[in-house]
Amino acid sequence: MAYQVCIDIGGTFTDCLVSNSKGEIAIFKSPTTPGEFEKGFINVLHVAAEGYGLSGADFMKEIDLVVHGSTVSTNALVERKTVKVGLILTAGHQDILVLREGPRKGAFQWRLNYPDPYVPRHLTKTVAGRIDARGRELAPLSLDDVRKAAAEFRGLGVEAIAVGLLWSVVNPAHELAVREILEKELPGIPVTLSHEINPMPREYKRIIAAAIDASINPIVRTYIEKLKTALDEEGFEGELLLANCVGGMMPLADMIRKPIYSVMSGPTLAPTAALALSDEPDIIVGDMGGTTFDVSALRDHQIIVTPDSMIHDDSLGIPKVDVRSVGAGGGSIAFVDEGGLLQVGPRSAGARPGPACYGQGGTEPTVTDANVVLGIVDPDYFLGGKMQLKRELAEAAVDKIAARLGVTREEAAYAIYTTSNHNMVAAIEEITVREGINPRDSFFVCGGGATAIHIAEMADILGLKRYMVPRFMAGLSAFGGLISDIRSEESAVLLTSDADFNVAGVNDALKRLKQAGNTFLAEAGVAAENRQFEFSFLGRYEYQSFEIEVPFEAKDGAVSESDLPTLVEAFHKMHERIYSIRADNDVVEFTAWKLRAIGKRSGQDIWQKNTLPDQNGPIDLKARRGIYQQESGRVETVPVYELAQLRAGAQLAGPCLVEAETFTAYLKDQHQGQIDRYGNLVVNIA
Structure with missing residues (x-):
């Protein structure tokens, strides 16, 4: 059986999603290996091989394609x-x-x-x-x-x-x-x-x-060479693609030529996954891993690409999928500052030593430790029981916060939990409210191993009406990589305006862009019938300092004089959407022209063929567990369900817990859940 694999390296765990020729998808996790990421890469492949009952060598021979989201360049910067x-x-x-x-x-x-x-x-x-x-x-x-x-x-x-x-x-x-x-x-x-x-x-x-x-060129080149060598030694003979920051994949040779496109590439895969999982026009994607919480937004069912991403005090320079990150992950460390206020993050326990409950030497209280103390996370079922957590170590760590604040252990754990939630809410508001998007009108898609634990309270704070906990939430970015396209961006400078539009010059630029896009896709092995091209221009009103990007249709890769009113109106509408004003009588200048070359890969939609049967009869109760409820100030018993046992149409009513091998979802009161035909949990808030 042929397999396709996506590996996404996070701050705490390395995720591996595997799809077979039947469209069946499985997720595997292994601890990240900082400083030697290629080792963690190979380790998680061995975990996957074991999950399929195969030797590492036999599994490698069956893999047609590996796609990978790297953090090497981002970490270096x-x-x-x-x-x-x-x-x-x-x-x-x-x-x-x-x-x-x-x-x-x-x-x-x-x-x-x-x-x-x-x-x-x-x-x-x-x-x-x-x-x-x-x-x-x-x-x-x-x-x-x-x-x-x-x-x-x-x-x-x-x-x-x-x-x-x-x-x-x-x-x-x-x-x-x-x-x-x-x-x-x-x-x-x-x-x-x-x-x-x-x-x-x-x-x-x-x-x-x-x-x-230039500053990351030798670093990325060395990592790619190490990774390629490690895969060769394991007997891998398939194709290896790397994620880029514009929401797609690139062949190795192209990434070596332009390593800047690997910067912040991993988080861009989560909105790609959300795009496939939901038809909603406006979507918020929150990906809470072990170290950070990454948030992005889709507007009009389109991924937002920003030209203004920053690395410290410097612009990245190139466009990238708009993803914002804050230090709010499961490994984020809680502490009481000099003023006596509780703070959570941005410092993280990471993969080594990890949260105190991991039992690997960590002693400082983290968000994961708080969730264990609250009863939301079952220490005996972490990663499906493959990793045993130590509740007593989590309690000892949280007790330090309780002593500093003068509260009970459970109150301290909840304080860590809710402080982390408010940190993430602030990040969500940054990319929605401040960008003209009302979160109340948006659909939220959870990603990362910890988001479903926290989304219920965040949803109430934000006023969300609906959210989704995908079946592969803990590997949402890896799922995005598994279904993503091959993508590249090309641009050309040509200054013209609607007062004296240079049709010939624009068409010459578009022709050169399409030739470059075709060359890229041909080198990536994409057949002509699987190639798509999206055009946009950078425009501004005359005397404005900055441009905005505006997509447009170019029939056969060209424009005519009759297309000018359409281009100008598209600019006015985009300017009004971003800045709430338009100036119909002002001259519109076009400064640059862009093309996004997209190559469709075979098997990207095969996961949609693997649907669940309908739920017949009542759903099975897995267990009951006591969790601390802040409203009542005491531990209350709630039902626990196993996601793998639920079928399409199964309905759940909060408060309850839903457990999967790689995550736990917590539904609060008034949160009504239903399993869709792909096994995702869709929640409506009454």
């Missing part, structure tokens, strides 16, 4: 453990990364320490030569300046180089010449060109993207 980068800029413009852009947010933050540039000044060199905005060479490139910069980089021990020259997006000749010289002067040192990694007119975003890409 967050922990500031990147390689030493040299930066080459146009003479007279050495402070592009110092000055950045004029900020659109934080208008009242008037006392800020000015952040250091991503590449230090002593590692930034300039070269003479100038291209203008129309691509004309005003001054020839100084080859001697390039050679001098290479010699200085050699002495400084630079490990990668980024090149960002003015208007290289219009005429890349100078950047290409710089790379040719650097490859001769510094063989083996990777060089990133700004016009290749992020072809857009804004110098800061183009150059910061090049600098970030």
Whole structure:
């Protein structure tokens, strides 16, 4: 039997979702191995092989495809453990990364320490030569300046180089010449060109993207090589794809060429999963793992892509699926601050040592410890009983908080629980209320191993009416990877306006974009009939400082003069939706054109063929368990159901617990649940 596998590495557990040729899906988990992620990758494959009763070698031979969401580049950036980068800029413009852009947010933050540039000044060199905005060479490139910069980089021990020259997006000749010289002067040192990694007119975003890409290039390349070697040693002969930050997959060669697209790629898979699981127009996706809570939103049943994601004080430069993260996971550590207030996170116990109840040396109280004390998590059924939790260690850890606050153990545990919930609610409001989305009108999809424990209280706080606990909630991102497309984004700069629309220039740009997209999909092995192309443009009103992205239809990959009113109206509508105003009489400028190349993979929808039979008769009760109820201030007994025993149409009424091998769902009073035909729990709040 052929298998397809997705592996998603989290802060505490590495998730592995396996689909077979019948559409049956199984989830497996193994502890993450920080610093040696490839070991955890192979470990979880062995756990899956054992689950199917196969040897590791036999299981590997049956795998056709492995897709993988990596955290290596994200961790390197967050922990500031990147390689030493040299930066080459146009003479007279050495402070592009110092000055950045004029900020659109934080208008009242008037006392800020000015952040250091991503590449230090002593590692930034300039070269003479100038291209203008129309691509004309005003001054020839100084080859001697390039050679001098290479010699200085050699002495400084630079490990990668980024090149960002003015208007290289219009005429890349100078950047290409710089790379040719650097490859001769510094063989083996990777060089990133700004016009290749992020072809857009804004110098800061183009150059910061090049600098970030260069700083993680050796790290990502090394990880991919280690991973490929480990899989080869295990006898894997199938295809390996890596998740990117635009919500799809890329072949290894493309990720090595553009490693910046691996940054924050894992969390982008959860909204991809939600897109497939529900037809609701507006969806909130919350993914609570061991270390963080990742939240994203879908608007009009479309994944939101943002051009303004940040890494510390710097823009990432490239577009990515809009996912916000806060330090609120199952391993988040609770403490009482100097003012006597309870805080939860962002510090996490991680995979090593983990929460106190894991019995691996952790002693500080975490959210998971609180859930054990509250009775929501059964210590004897964690990961389906494969991992025994120690209640006494959880109690000892929570007692520290109880002593500091002067409350009972259960009250302290609930305080940790509800504080974590409010931290996550704040993150949800950030991506909904502040972006013009009413959470009360949205459908919530739970992801991660812990979200279903917390969603009931969060739903009441937010005023949600409905939410879903997917059958594979604990591996929602991995499920998203299993069903995701192959995706890539291409862009081209061409400034025009509705006052004098350059139809020929636009069509030439769109033609080049489609050729690049076809080349990418062909190299990824996608047949012509499985290729799709989505177009958008970056537009603004004349004299505006920033653009917005607007999707549009391009029949046969081209536009005509008669399409201009449609393009302009699409811009007005998008501007009104984002900013609540439109200016119909203002000139609309088009600054850049984008294409998203999408390759459909075979077997992406096979999971929909594996449906549950209808529930006949009353549902079976698994057990009854006492959990602490804050409203009454005491432990009360509630029914417990096993998700695997429930069939399509089965109805549940809160308060109750629903257990699966990899998660527990807690339904409060007035929360009415029903199992859909795919085994997902859909909850309506009365």
